[in-house]
Amino acid sequence: MMGPVLAACLLIILSTAWISQANGATCKKDGGVCTCNDQTKNVDCSGKMLTAIPSNIPTDTDRLELDYNKLSSLPHTAFHGLQTLTYLSLSYNELQTLPAGVFDQLVELDRLELSQNQLKSLPPKIFDSLTKLTWLNLERNKLQSLPHGVFDKLTLLEKLYLDNNQLRSVPDKAFDKLSKLEKIFLTGNPWDCSCRDILYLSNWIREKKGTVSNIEAAECDGGTKAVLEITEEEAAEDCVYPNTTTAIPTTIITTLASSNDDDIPELPVPQENFQKFLGYQEPDHLPTQPQCLMSISGYLGLMMFFVLISAAILYVIHFLKKA
Template sequence: MMGPVLAACLLIILSTAWISQANGATCKKDGGVCTCNDQTKNVDCSSKGLTAIPSNIPVDTDRLVLNYNKLRELEPTAFHGLNKLTYLDLNYNELQTLPVGVFDHLVNLDKLYLNKNQLKSLPPGIFDKLTKITYLDLEGNKLQSLPHGVFDKLTELKTLYLSNNQLKSVPEGAFDYLSSLNILYLNDNPWDCSCRDILYLSNWIREKKGTVSNIEAAECDGGTKAVLEITEEEAAEDCVYPNTTTAIPTTIITTLASSNDDDIPELPVPQENFQKFLGYQEPDHLPTQPQCLMSISGYLGLMMSLVLTSAAILYVIHFLKKA
């Protein structure tokens, strides 16, 4: 009786191993979805409808193209092991956030394309390990602010695109460490020229005028005036922008501390805000099994697994009935 049981188990194990190998394949020659060139070390996964980064990208890949897909998020380890990569194209996807450390292993990266996504913010230190990068494109996102020091480590950066976002200002000293910068696109942002925060950018543009290209195109919200023309008298307000930490006035703290609980009015808290406070987020989409969904081999492997498993079960049942 053990003979057929062992045979069935062996069939299942072999089919599972075959599926795992097929699902892990990246290049078309191995049954994957991407086109790989062994001579140039290029991997092209563009326009494949991908919802996750393919697995088993060759570790010696120099150029990785993932544009025109449906990537909404990245795993923190998505590019681990790809320390030979010099070119990474993620433009025209649906990225809404970037996990901390996702680029930390790309120590040789020269060009990074993140344009035409849905990024509203950047994690602090997201580019700190990219010390060799010369080209960074963040154009066409929804960035509302920049973290302090986000570009401080990019001393080799020559070209930076920040155009067509929702930036109203940049942090004090945002561009001070970009000693190699010669092209910066700042146009098509709603720069708020009524706030003091704009003065750093205004002064920096005046100082770098003629040295860094395209910076003079930055205009105040509404296109009424160039940012470089703003004076301290015009930018007189103290404004608060997203992701800006502000101190709570002492008077408010004192008032709250001295008040009785009964005196504090109960404020309605929207359910959405309460869920965000608790760290809860409604999933936008069900989790996927990237390897199974990204290639034809994944579907074929799944079908083969079902067939082999069913055959093994029927074989065991048939043998038991005879016994």
């Protein structure tokens, strides 16, 4: 009577294997693209040419490496469920923006690496949930400005990398809440020392000189003078830096206002404007090649599952007939 028992066991094993594959695989041992270490809870997905974050990252992951890929955007739910994560690296990607709330569930995060991307700005409050962060690396991006209060919740931060961006000034009181700060990198930015906005940074550097390392290296645009040496007389201008909003020239507005309706030409409106008006949004991300391969393997696994199920059923029927 061992035949039916063996067949039943085979059915259970096959069902379990197929269900596991159908749920998606992240780790190489399960057919995925990342290297996972069950002992250290590390997941290494670096250097895989990924254009989207793999699904089903284990929820108990402690360290997640996604550097050296092709990530250009992130869904706002990219790291949801990873509340135990303490290290996250997204360096050496092609990120142009960060969605608001993308880090909100990473309440245990200690170190965040975002260097070597193409970030031009940061959403307000983007780091507010990262109250345990001690290391934040934003170097070698294209940051043109920082939101007011963007670092206010990072009271445990020890190292901050802002070098090699396009920053001309920082908001008033930008670093005042960073009481644990030991090192900050500010070089490689075109600090505008002719504008009044630079005075906060200049005064802060003088105040922290000797307690926060590397701050004295910050230089005015052109390398003519150190930021800490700037006086109020030198930084006398009220400068307004251009933002990303495209303004309509006043002359055009005046012309349109004085014209008859029949004289106003019909201007073509880009299709994407209609899509935005109607509430259309692009999907967060398209599947990566590894994800597509995993989907294909899922279908093949399903076909194999049904073939083996059929074979097992025929075996049971044949055995019962002989009995």
